[in-house]
Amino acid sequence: MTAICDKGKVVGGVEKAGYGGYRDLKVFKLAYQLALEIHELTKVFPKEEKYALVDQIRRSSRSVATNLAEAWKKRRYEKAFISKIIDCAGEAGETQVWPDFSRDFNYIDHEKHAHFNGKYEEVGRMLHGMIDKANKFSP
Numbered sequence: 001m002t003a004i005c006d007k008g009k010v011v012g013g014v015e016k017a018g019y020g021g022y023r024d025l026k027v028f029k030l031a032y033q034l035a036l037e038i039h040e041l042t043k044v045f046p047k048e049e050k051y052a053l054v055d056q057i058r059r060s061s062r063s064v065a066t067n068l069a070e071a072w073k074k075r076r077y078e079k080a081f082i083s084k085i086i087d088c089a090g091e092a093g094e095t096q097v098w099p100d101f102s103r104d105f106n107y108i109d110h111e112k113h114a115h116f117n118g119k120y121e122e123v124g125r126m127l128h129g130m131i132d133k134a135n136k137f138s139p
Helices: 026-042 047-073 078-104 110-132
Strands: none
Touching (some): 026 047, 047 078
């Protein structure tokens, strides 16, 4: 679980000294950065994709980070916390599919596709680690 926090002392996956909340979680930082990258990437997609692929990939990528923030606020209640983390993992899974379409429609190259696929696999592993050790995140 130490891979989840990167500031101060980590105890049970939750930093105890100088901890600022969900924004200090590595999984949040990665999900947020990926959403920003996807936003920039999709700016050059064809206009006919604006209300289809572009909206969907932007929405799902942002939902990973926003659901994580919501989960963090519910961590006092383990079942609610786990439920929101499962939602995060679902959104990450959905986000992984959109680059497949983007690659197959020739909007992105194989290198960009591999980048997003690998990073969302990493997000998924971290989220499942949080689910497996949910009790370590209670306040």
